[in-house]
Amino acid sequence: MKILTDIQALADAGLIPPAAAAALAPVAARYAVRVTPEMAQLIDGPDDPIARQFIPDAAELATTPEERADPIGDDVHSPLPGLIHRYPDRVLLKPINVCPVYCRFCFRRETVGHAPAMTPAELDAAIAYIADRPAIWEVILTGGDPMMLKPASLKRIVKGLEAIPHVQILRLHTRVPIADPARVTGDLIQAIKGAGRLAPYVSIHANHARELTPAARAAAARLADAGIPLLAQTVLLRGVNADVETLADLMRALVSARIRPYYLHHPDLAPGTARFRLSIAEGQRIVAGLRGALSGLCQPTYVLDVPGGFGKSPVGPSFVTNEDGAMQVRDPFGGEHAYPPRIAGEADGC
Numbered sequence: 001m002k003i004l005t006d007i008q009a010l011a012d013a014g015l016i017p018p019a020a021a022a023a024l025a026p027v028a029a030r031y032a033v034r035v036t037p038e039m040a041q042l043i044d045g046p047d048d049p050i051a052r053q054f055i056p057d058a059a060e061l062a063t064t065p066e067e068r069a070d071p072i073g074d075d076v077h078s079p080l081p082g083l084i085h086r087y088p089d090r091v092l093l094k095p096i097n098v099c100p101v102y103c104r105f106c107f108r109r110e111t112v113g114h115a116p117a118m119t120p121a122e123l124d125a126a127i128a129y130i131a132d133r134p135a136i137w138e139v140i141l142t143g144g145d146p147m148m149l150k151p152a153s154l155k156r157i158v159k160g161l162e163a164i165p166h167v168q169i170l171r172l173h174t175r176v177p178i179a180d181p182a183r184v185t186g187d188l189i190q191a192i193k194g195a196g197r198l199a200p201y202v203s204i205h206a207n208h209a210r211e212l213t214p215a216a217r218a219a220a221a222r223l224a225d226a227g228i229p230l231l232a233q234t235v236l237l238r239g240v241n242a243d244v245e246t247l248a249d250l251m252r253a254l255v256s257a258r259i260r261p262y263y264l265h266h267p268d269l270a271p272g273t274a275r276f277r278l279s280i281a282e283g284q285r286i287v288a289g290l291r292g293a294l295s296g297l298c299q300p301t302y303v304l305d306v307p308g309g310f311g312k313s314p315v316g317p318s319f320v321t322n323e324d325g326a327m328q329v330r331d332p333f334g335g336e337h338a339y340p341p342r343i344a345g346e347a348d349g350c
């Protein structure tokens, strides 16, 4: 099976009805399409949670008033091409704009699959920017997907960062171990580790337990066995994972694969993605259902990237209330407790 990159290929593979092809052509012209054999093989009908993530839908052409081309405000914090500097101690570096798959809910869907890679001169300028700012402690490679780089290209970037004394942490945001696990080669792992001067972290984007195929788990194991800590980022998506049971299965599958859940993202206001959205209140109910029921290792932080470039804020359910200085804490099973605890006999006395 080949990698599917257009509507005709999806129709030939039986992933869209031939009659729908004409209506979907303008969707594919606007937003990139790519489905790897690993993901295509998981798809079992049009409402399947894997299909919903990768198969284009005519609804993508309808943009709602609150949706934006740049939902998380990357542009307002971009001092140079390919560099986003929103927080003082860390920057995003986007060397390429290709991904192993193109997610229909992607927050960078206006650029991924279309915008060019950074030129060598742009990369040099970005590295010089980082070198000039001692507050930058961490560099996050994203894109696009940095594990789509050739190992030699990644190695050059890592070498440039290792030469900057104040940079300590190298984080990669990727979907490759899940969508195209064969790319996780020894050469790629050696490129990430470089000369060993930086602490590397790999954060894997995963939204459904079925994505953790035996090949994906083996790719994660190669990274973990090489000493690279693994994190997961999940997007909360209607029709994919927006219920307690599905999310619980995913979190357990991740932890079993030595991948520690890090963030659960509320879906961003990316254009043409209304079919995936749910309210924050609904998200809070789902996240509250994980607490107590599942190991603490299985608890991601539920976050919203505040539209406009203001950063990520935790939006999970609160377990404390403070009314006129009286703290009430809710336990994970729903009981309410005063804190500090009232002394028996004193509470009703006065």
Ligand SMILES: *Cc1c(COP(=O)(O)O)cnc(C)c1O
Pocket (backbone or CB within 6 Å): 072, 077, 084, 085, 086, 087, 090, 091, 092, 140, 312
């Ligand atoms: C998400 C993001 C980060 C990383 O945030 P963490 O909370 O450290 O994971 C850094 N910079 C930008 C611009 C981001 O969007």
Ligand code: SF4
Pocket (backbone or CB within 6 Å): 098, 099, 100, 101, 102, 103, 105, 106, 107, 108, 109, 112, 143, 144, 145, 174, 175, 205
């Ligand atoms: S892998 Fe990430 S950057 Fe690439 S299409 Fe999916 S959400 Fe967007």
